[in-house]
Amino acid sequence: MTEPARVLHARLHLLDRQVVRESDDRLLCKVDDLEMRPGDRPYVTAILSGPLALGPRLGGLPGWLMTETDRLFRREERPGPYRIEMSLVTEIGSAVRVAGHRQDLALERWLTRNVVGRIPGAAGTEEQGDPESGARDAPEKALRVRERGEDRPDAMRLGGLLGRTVRGPSGEAAGDTVDVRLVQDGPLLAGVHHAFRAAGLLIARRRAGRLFGYERGPGLWRPSLLGALVRRMHGEIRYAEWDQIESLDDEEVRLGVPWERLRSTADL
Amino acid sequence: MKRFLAVTLGILTAFGGFVDIGDLVANAVVGSRFGMSLAWVVVVGIIGICVFAEMSGRIAAVSQRPVFDLVRERMGPRAGLVNLGASFFINVLTLAAEIGGAALALELVTGLNYLLWVPPVALVAWLVMWRVKFETMERVFGLAGLALVVFIVALWQLGPDWGELTTQLVRPPQDEGVPTYLYYAIALLGGAMTPYEVFFFSSGGVEERWTRRDLVTARANVFVGFPLGGVLSLTIAACAATVFMPVAAEPDSLGQMVLPVAQGLGKVGLGVVILGVFAATFGATLETALSSGYSLSQYFGWQWGKYVVPGRAARFHVTVLASVIVATALILTTIDPIKVTEYSLVFSAAALPLTYLPVLMIANDPDYMGEKVNGRFSNVLGSFYMVLLLVVAVAAIPLMIATKAGQ
Amino acid sequence: MIPPARLVPPALLTALLLSGCVSPAWDDHDYALKAGKTAESAASAVRFARSVVAYRDRMTGPYAEVVLTEAVHDLGSVNDQFGGVQPPSDASDRIRDEVLRLTEKAENEVEDLLIQTRRDGVKDPAAAVRDLGRLASELSDLAERHK
Numbered sequence: 097m098t099e100p101a102r103v104l105h106a107r108l109h110l111l112d113r114q115v116v117r118e119s120d121d122r123l124l125c126k127v128d129d130l131e132m133r134p135g136d137r138p139y140v141t142a143i144l145s146g147p148l149a150l151g152p153r154l155g156g157l158p159g160w161l162m163t164e165t166d167r168l169f170r171r172e173e174r175p176g177p178y179r180i181e182m183s184l185v186t187e188i189g190s191a192v193r194v195a196g197h198r199q200d201l202a203l204e205r206w207l208t209r210n211v212v213g214r215i216p217g218a219a220g221t222e223e224q225g226d227p228e229s230g231a232r233d234a235p236e237k238a239l240r241v242r243e244r245g246e247d248r249p250d251a252m253r254l255g256g257l258l259g260r261t262v263r264g265p266s267g268e269a270a271g272d273t274v275d276v277r278l279v280q281d282g283p284l285l286a287g288v289h290h291a292f293r294a295a296g297l298l299i300a301r302r303r304a305g306r307l308f309g310y311e312r313g314p315g316l317w318r319p320s321l322l323g324a325l326v327r328r329m330h331g332e333i334r335y336a337e338w339d340q341i342e343s344l345d346d347e348e349v350r351l352g353v354p355w356e357r358l359r360s361t362a363d364l
Numbered sequence: 365m366k367r368f369l370a371v372t373l374g375i376l377t378a379f380g381g382f383v384d385i386g387d388l389v390a391n392a393v394v395g396s397r398f399g400m401s402l403a404w405v406v407v408v409g410i411i412g413i414c415v416f417a418e419m420s421g422r423i424a425a426v427s428q429r430p431v432f433d434l435v436r437e438r439m440g441p442r443a444g445l446v447n448l449g450a451s452f453f454i455n456v457l458t459l460a461a462e463i464g465g466a467a468l469a470l471e472l473v474t475g476l477n478y479l480l481w482v483p484p485v486a487l488v489a490w491l492v493m494w495r496v497k498f499e500t501m502e503r504v505f506g507l508a509g510l511a512l513v514v515f516i517v518a519l520w521q522l523g524p525d526w527g528e529l530t531t532q533l534v535r536p537p538q539d540e541g542v543p544t545y546l547y548y549a550i551a552l553l554g555g556a557m558t559p560y561e562v563f564f565f566s567s568g569g570v571e572e573r574w575t576r577r578d579l580v581t582a583r584a585n586v587f588v589g590f591p592l593g594g595v596l597s598l599t600i601a602a603c604a605a606t607v608f609m610p611v612a613a614e615p616d617s618l619g620q621m622v623l624p625v626a627q628g629l630g631k632v633g634l635g636v637v638i639l640g641v642f643a644a645t646f647g648a649t650l651e652t653a654l655s656s657g658y659s660l661s662q663y664f665g666w667q668w669g670k671y672v673v674p675g676r677a678a679r680f681h682v683t684v685l686a687s688v689i690v691a692t693a694l695i696l697t698t699i700d701p702i703k704v705t706e707y708s709l710v711f712s713a714a715a716l717p718l719t720y721l722p723v724l725m726i727a728n729d730p731d732y733m734g735e736k737v738n739g740r741f742s743n744v745l746g747s748f749y750m751v752l753l754l755v756v757a758v759a760a761i762p763l764m765i766a767t768k769a770g771q
Numbered sequence: 772m773i774p775p776a777r778l779v780p781p782a783l784l785t786a787l788l789l790s791g792c793v794s795p796a797w798d799d800h801d802y803a804l805k806a807g808k809t810a811e812s813a814a815s816a817v818r819f820a821r822s823v824v825a826y827r828d829r830m831t832g833p834y835a836e837v838v839l840t841e842a843v844h845d846l847g848s849v850n851d852q853f854g855g856v857q858p859p860s861d862a863s864d865r866i867r868d869e870v871l872r873l874t875e876k877a878e879n880e881v882e883d884l885l886i887q888t889r890r891d892g893v894k895d896p897a898a899a900v901r902d903l904g905r906l907a908s909e910l911s912d913l914a915e916r917h918k
Contacts, residue, residue, distance in 0.1 A: 109731070112437045112444075114429070114665055122676075126436065126665030145665070154441050190427035190732050204666065207678035217495055220675030306440055308725050318728040319743035322750070475833030612811070612911060613818040616845075619838040620819050627822065630829040638834075 130254035139282035139291035149177035176247035183286035301331030334358035372506030374589025382593030384648035385465025386705025392621035395604025399532035409556025410594035419727035421582035424569035432662035438722035450715040459652040460691035464701025465645035505647035511640030521628035524606035554713030560655040657684040807917030814910035821903035
């Protein structure tokens with residue numbers, strides 16, 4: 097393969113997109129968050145979805161309510177979100193398409209069985225092929241409409257990298273992270289395709305929320321009024337390569353080089 | 365014929381925005397109090413909704429992504445949730461009003477109190493959403509709504525003083541205050557551009573499985589449906605300006621607002637107009653109920669839509685059913701359906717920017733649109749409307765309080 | 772900046788409170804303004820009733836009844852609301868009598884017409900139209916004087 101590795105901006109191209117099942121175009125969930133394997137070169141291992149992925153990203157009271165409500169219905173010690181391996185992803189476009197026969201989320205299965213299935217005239221309530229649990233159903237009906245899966249505390253979440261304060265080498269505030277740049281040159285996943293590796297962070301001088309895609313070159317600032325306005329609100333935007341990051345923790349990102357030496361985004 | 369039937373989605377959507385229960389009465393009130401001097405607002409509204417509905421239809425055809433997908437994707441989970449909360453609230457409130465409106469139309473036919481008609485109307489509406497195919501639904505109620513065209517015939521029959529109507533276009537009446545005038549301007553603009561129109565229109569495009577090849581259909585829907593709805597709303601105002609304004613009568617109910625048609629065309633006209641009112645409000649019932657399901661499902665990524673059987677879209681259908689139940693309960697408290705929409709119109713003005721901003725952004729995103737991105741014309745208009753909508757959003761609630769909702 | 776949508780519930784509440792209650796009259800001028808408004812809404816209701824009687828043969832029965840019932844209802848609530856406001860002085864008492872005389876007369880007349888319509892049609896439509904017309908213009912004049 098000689099073509100250059102694919103480059104994505106996580107928040108712009110991946111997060112909050114619709115996940116569609118390849119086999120029958122069924123809408124499964126949203127990319128509520130991404131799971132990453134930490135290390136020198138972190139890479140994306142799975143799409144996370146459901147309340148336990150969305151809740152933490154929302155934060156505040158709504159986020160807390162969402163997470164805690166979900167926990168009430170789970171039996172695991174440390175319940176984790178609905179997870180789709182990155183190796184199953186076949187296409188990333190206006191939607192993210194995944195191969196295989198992933199089941200729906202628990203709420204859909206429960207409602208299908210207990211509400212919609214009881215209203216006369218509901219066709220299609222019988223669950224389609226579910227290879228994981230096979231044909232044994234009767235005794236574990238209740239279990240099958242529950243989400244299963246432990247949380248993976250050793251994994252990192254991409255949502256946690258966004259909106260963090262960035263400090264320069266001497267501790268001065270440099271800006272805020274606005275997006276994560278991913279390059280598809282990580283290790284092979286399930287022997288199929290390369291993982292998306294975190295290549296660097298996009299940092300805006302001023303905290304002003306999202307960039308809405310206006311981090312891309314000025315040729316794409318359209319409508320121009322809006323593009324210029326969003327860029328102005330964020331101040332200068334620079335790009336820190338992963339090597340230029342000294343440390344990362346839950347609160348802050350510390351740069352190994354001063355702000356002035358970071359690349360500007362114009363040549364991205 | 366087939367060509368013509370292809371635009372029923374646009375007609376159904378537009379009627380839900382321009383001539384649903386709240387707007388039917390609001391247009392008559394405006395006509396009786398301000399004559400035609402607010403007509404320019406309706407024109408501004410028609411152009412605005414055409415610009416954004418065209419973008420959202422184009423996005424739906426090219427990328428199969430409906431509007432609330434775009435809201436979540438571009439605005440992120442938090443701002444998306446704020447928009448979801450506001451839109452859902454407006455949807456259920458409007459849904460309650462539309463159920464009441466359809467029941468009021470039945471009251472005009474039968475003389476039976478409208479509250480008796482509320483449960484059957486709600487039940488039939490839900491059955492339609494549960495079982496009837498999307499295309500059948502949109503054709504039946506879109507076409508039946510066309511009966512409202514009788515207002516145009518009635519206006520012509522009433523023989524208004526056209527010169528007088530034309531003068532009113534640029535001269536607001538002296539005895540109304542400026543804040544009241546502006547309040548009604550915002551209410552009309554909010555009514556013309558309610559967010560549920562683009563939710564419904566773009567989701568409808570996906571339901572009909574539009575692809576790049578259907579871009580022409582999408583455009584035809586926009587440029588036939590919305591202007592038609594707008595013209596009807598202007599005609600209603602003109603009828604009211606002709607019949608009510610000279611005697612200073614102010615209509616505040618459905619029965620009173622169809623009076624000009626009875627006066628001009630007699631019993632047959634009255635029958636046709638009530639049929640049209642019923643179809644339009646019932647269509648708007650479907651539009652708002654489905655929109656509440658669409659917006660919630662699309663925010664969370666649930667399977668939605670009538671293109672799959674109900675058993676395959678459980679969360680979506682449960683949402684729709686729950687909204688219908690809540691709305692029915694709300695309207696059965698004997699709250700005045702017309703008052704309800706007056707308030708929800710103004711709140712929708714406040715939620716407008718959060719809906720249309722992501723549409724404008726994504727219509728410019730080559731990752732989604734390829735070479736079908738916005739042209740300069742759409743962008744100039746779109747940017748202009750974003751500024752306008754921001755002003756409207758900021759002004760809506762203070763004006764409502766200052767004028768005691770236009771009293 | 773607070774997102775506009777978060778302001779929705781409190782604003783709705785305020786609006787409902789503002790529009791739902793009858794405010795007291797502070798002085799004679801305020802009372803006169805209220806009287807004018809009352810006469811205006813009553814005139815509007817009477818005019819609708821008049822149109823129904825005048826164009827009775829162009830309407831279906833249930834429709835005519837619904838619109839007349841609305842007119843009676845509107846007049847009734849206008850009467851109740853204005854009757855409930857305390858006139859601040861003797862001078863206001865006169866206005867009060869004048870307004871209530873007309874609005875109560877209007878309510879009675881329209882109610883009569885409704886009863887007749889429900890039974891076997893208005894007996895003397897021409898006279899009813901004339902009476903309602905006169906009543907409406909008296910009310911409008913009154914509204915005009917207290918603006």
